[in-house]
Amino acid sequence: MKSITTLKVNCKDCHRxxxxxxxxxxxxDKGQARVVENRCIVCGRCVTECPQKAKQVENQVAEIKAxxxxxxxxxxxxxxxxxxxxxxxxxxxxxxxxxxLGFYDVEETAIGAEIVSSHYSRMLEESQEPVIxxxxxxxxxxxxxxxxxxxxxxxxxxxxMIAHGKVIKHRSGNDTYVVFAGPCVAKIGEAxxxxxxxxxxxxxxxxRQWLQESDRHYAVKDTAPQQVALEPQGRGRYFxxxxxILKSFMDHDETDTEIxxxxxxxxxxxxxxxLGKGEISPRFIEALACSGGCIGGPVSGNQQCRAAKxxxxxxxxxxxxxxxxxxxxxxxxxxxxxxxxxxxxxxPTEAEIADILRQTGKTAAADEKNCGACGYNSCRDKAIAVYxxxxxxxxxxxxxxxxxxxxANIIVTNSLNAxxxxxxxxxxxxxxxxAQAMFDWGREMTTGMNLGEIMDCAHFVYAAKSGNKVxxxxxxxxxxGLVTEQMIIPVPKHDVIIAIITNVTDQxxxxxxxxxxxxxxxxKATQVIDKQMHVAQEIAGLLGETTAETKxxxxxxxxxxxxxxxx
Numbered sequence: 001m002k003s004i005t006t007l008k009v010n011c012k013d014c015h016r017x018x019x020x021x022x023x024x025x026x027x028x029d030k031g032q033a034r035v036v037e038n039r040c041i042v043c044g045r046c047v048t049e050c051p052q053k054a055k056q057v058e059n060q061v062a063e064i065k066a067x068x069x070x071x072x073x074x075x076x077x078x079x080x081x082x083x084x085x086x087x088x089x090x091x092x093x094x095x096x097x098x099x100x101l102g103f104y105d106v107e108e109t110a111i112g113a114e115i116v117s118s119h120y121s122r123m124l125e126e127s128q129e130p131v132i133x134x135x136x137x138x139x140x141x142x143x144x145x146x147x148x149x150x151x152x153x154x155x156x157x158x159x160x161m162i163a164h165g166k167v168i169k170h171r172s173g174n175d176t177y178v179v180f181a182g183p184c185v186a187k188i189g190e191a192x193x194x195x196x197x198x199x200x201x202x203x204x205x206x207x208r209q210w211l212q213e214s215d216r217h218y219a220v221k222d223t224a225p226q227q228v229a230l231e232p233q234g235r236g237r238y239f240x241x242x243x244x245i246l247k248s249f250m251d252h253d254e255t256d257t258e259i260x261x262x263x264x265x266x267x268x269x270x271x272x273x274x275l276g277k278g279e280i281s282p283r284f285i286e287a288l289a290c291s292g293g294c295i296g297g298p299v300s301g302n303q304q305c306r307a308a309k310x311x312x313x314x315x316x317x318x319x320x321x322x323x324x325x326x327x328x329x330x331x332x333x334x335x336x337x338x339x340x341x342x343x344x345x346x347x348p349t350e351a352e353i354a355d356i357l358r359q360t361g362k363t364a365a366a367d368e369k370n371c372g373a374c375g376y377n378s379c380r381d382k383a384i385a386v387y388x389x390x391x392x393x394x395x396x397x398x399x400x401x402x403x404x405x406x407x408a409n410i411i412v413t414n415s416l417n418a419x420x421x422x423x424x425x426x427x428x429x430x431x432x433x434x435a436q437a438m439f440d441w442g443r444e445m446t447t448g449m450n451l452g453e454i455m456d457c458a459h460f461v462y463a464a465k466s467g468n469k470v471x472x473x474x475x476x477x478x479x480x481g482l483v484t485e486q487m488i489i490p491v492p493k494h495d496v497i498i499a500i501i502t503n504v505t506d507q508x509x510x511x512x513x514x515x516x517x518x519x520x521x522x523x524k525a526t527q528v529i530d531k532q533m534h535v536a537q538e539i540a541g542l543l544g545e546t547t548a549e550t551k552x553x554x555x556x557x558x559x560x561x562x563x564x565x566x567x
Contacts, residue, residue: 003042003058003188004035010054015395017046017055018375022265023146026375027390036390038343041141043265043289044185044298057185057299060200061210064179068102072177076103077164077198079182080110081240081294083316084309085204085302097211109180112164113236115334117248119157124250124284130275131284133245135159137186138289139268140338147272148340158194158336160239161187165197166332181207183297184290203299237317240294241310245286258283264291348387356383360399373397418501424464426451429496438503439480463488464497474504483508
């Protein structure tokens with residue numbers, strides 16, 4: 001299961017995770033980021049840097065709640081940095097609050113740190129090679145993936161989390177469900193690889209949210225005398241701060257060049273580079289990936305400054321009152337064999353790099369701005385990432401801006417409408433070829449010219465003063481033989497007015513011709529109707545005379561016939 005996933009709906013194409021990732025283990029696909037697992041060191045920086053909360057850490061709280069509800073004996077191993085991450089709880093209040101969630105008991109992971117510390121102490125005396133601490137899973141991941149030749153230098157010991165888990169399982173039984181809580185995302189993956197020791201991992205952020213949401217309805221269980229939780233007896237509580245691992249087993253002099261303390265992933269990688277090149281050869285390197293140590297963990301759930309957290313950890317460790325090695329079953333093995341897992345990176349040829357750069361308009365060294373907006377340190381690095389399938393050409397901001405401006409220029413230049421930009425004093429700032437052609441007055445239109453020399457500016461002045469658009473305004477320029485339709489847009493933010501002027505002279509001419517044609521048609525129709533009416537009247541008159549004559553003749557015939565019959 002992935003420790004870090006991406007909510008695509010929240011990913012806003014900002015490339016901030018690419019910029020923040022120290023090993024560039026982020027791939028971009030169609031503008032959205034994804035974690036490249038075989039390159040990821042699980043430092044969690046992308047989680048903290050994402051402004052849209054698109055990067056999500058695996059949450060196992062529901063699974064833990066289910067185990068508690070099912071009656072499992074669930075015990076928590078609490079990372080030693082807790083004292084700086086939960087300042088709202090005093091003394092043992094946090095332990096009681098956690099137990100109220102249903103946990104059988106709570107112990108400090110510092111117990112496991114003491115065990116690891118004793119192993120480091122012996123290694124420092126016996127090893128002939130530089131030893132790199134193996135407490136930080138991010139450091140281990142970095143070396144395995146990016147410095148495989150240094151894997152032999154990693155201390156062959158488990159981390160304090162795994163050591164504590166082994167102790168708990170051995171003491172309380174393998175059926176005990178052990179949950180680790182800490183400020184580190186990488187612990188999730190580490191626990192999955194050693195499921196026999198740790199059953200689940202939650203972050204301090206998730207623990208705080210659980211405590212805030214809980215109504216504390218679980219009763220705190222009484223712990224039987226033989227099951228009383230162990231407490232650290234040595235200096236294991238110093239582990240979460242830079243220099244704390246060394247402090248746990250020796251009085252380290254910071255001027256001792258044989259012992260190196262380094263924190264922060266970039267600083268760690270710089271040290272590993274030097275070690276690999278033979279520039280340094282110390283006896284021991286205490287390496288912690290987070291700045292300041294584990295107190296600077298990405299999911300500590302507390303925004304308190306690292307200096308304040310460091311102070312809390314030191315005071316808590318000093319007040320523990322004991323300084324002896326924890327007693328545990330010596331038959332338990334805490335050995336760990338580390339294996340390199342290097343990633344093969346396909347590398348493009350110089351010609352292929354040049355071709356990729358050319359696709360974003362970079363044909364010369366001067367074109368490579370190396371602005372870093374894409375997330376990569378240089379245009380060349382980004383071109384290599386494109387070749388490796390991790391980046392896209394469209395990630396180049398200068399290229400996309402140039403492309404957008406180019407499209408805009410093409411549209412404006414080729415527009416059939418006149419486009420004129422003036423300032424509030426009606427001084428021409430810019431115009432397109434169509435404007436020059438439309439208002440050809442025997443003199444070339446130039447920027448810096450007053451628009452009043454070319455046309456009436458009344459509508460422009462109105463738009464500038466009122467801040468209102470002038471839309472669909474019909475304006476006729478008799479001396480140009482033009483009839484136009486204008487849209488005048490004020491842009492107060494930039495103190496300019498933009499006019500888009502459409503030449504509707506031909507349309508107006510056609511409309512007039514159509515109007516004349518209509519009038520002529522009406523006239524012709526009226527004449528035809530009048531003539532038809534006249535003909536109809538003449539026909540009616542003729543029909544009337546004929547009808548009268550016919551009637552008279554018929555009456556005469558009838559009279560004659562009647563006369564003959566009577567005779």
